[in-house]
Amino acid sequence: MRSSHDDPAGDATALYPFLTTSEGDVEAVLRDVQQSTRDKAREILELRSHVRHHEGEKLVDCATAMAEGFRAGGRLLAFGNGGSSTDAQDMASLFLHPGPDERPLPAIGLTSDIAVVTALCNDVGFDVIFARQIGAFGRRHDIAVGMSTSGNSPNLLRGFDEAHRRGLLTIGIAGYEGGRMAESDSVDHLFVVPSPSVHRIQEAQTTLYHALWELTLRCLADEQQTAETVQEPARASEEIGT
Structure with a gap:
């Protein structure tokens, strides 16, 4: 039996069925494009709703732990391969350089330095590109976030092992059924799409x-507000005493 990966044309037809429409039937092509767009939009809306329903409480718990790490001086270390590498860099950028009214938080994308990545690949091996960097940069209270669609990437799993060994908070974001990430004792919080x-x-x-990101900022803001509320009576007492 052939895998769908053996038939690029079949893959394209499944993703974009309008490509098989007769060349001369423009209206039919436009109808198929519209239907394909609606189907994909419906799929992602349903999937996001499913994730929110099943992972909502876990997201709050994880964000609370992340806020504790940042408050203690920790940094975010984000990593992934391919498209997940781009997402990891985007996540690091989101924390480090948010909007003008949001609080920036220290974050590093572990695939951003191509010289380091290629040196490790060339001199040691692809499987260590995250573990070596976490070993060099990672410290207590840091937060290691690894992203993968399959959950099976060996270099992510080794990165998680190194992060766990060093006492970092570890967060996995995977797809399908979680893959080997779901079996790892080195991942503290796992989110599966x-x-x-x-x-x-x-x-x-x-x-x-x-x-x-939004929940982490909210946790930090709530903690700041609580701290200020607690400090106000103390200040008032000091003023009365003087």
Whole structure:
């Protein structure tokens, strides 16, 4: 039996059925494009709703732990391969350089330095590109976030092992059924986007780490507000005493 990966034309037809429409029937092509767009939009909306329903409480718990790490001086270390590498860099940028009214938080994308990545690949091996960097940069209270559509990437798993060994908070974001990430004792918080489509997985994962960012900022803001509320009576007592 042939895999769908052996038939690029079949893959394209499944993703974009309008490509098989007769060349002369423009209206039919436009109808198929519209229907394909609606189907994909419906799929991602349903998937995001599923993730919110099943992972909502876990997201809050994870964001609370992340806020504790940042408050103690920790940094975010984000990593992934391919498209997930781009998402990891986007996540690091989101924390480090948010909007003008948001609080920036220290974050590093472990695939941003191509000289380091290629040196490790060439001199040691592809499987260590994250573990070596976490070994060099990682310290207590840091937060290691690894992204993968399959959850099976060996270099992510080794990165998680190194992060766990060093006492970092570890967060995995995977697709399908979680892969080997779901079996790892080195991942403290795991979020799985249950879809067979890499495209829908990555779209939902983007929403997921944006939610983590927003919740983390909210936790930090709530803690700051609580601290200020507690300090106010103390200041008032000092003023009365003087």
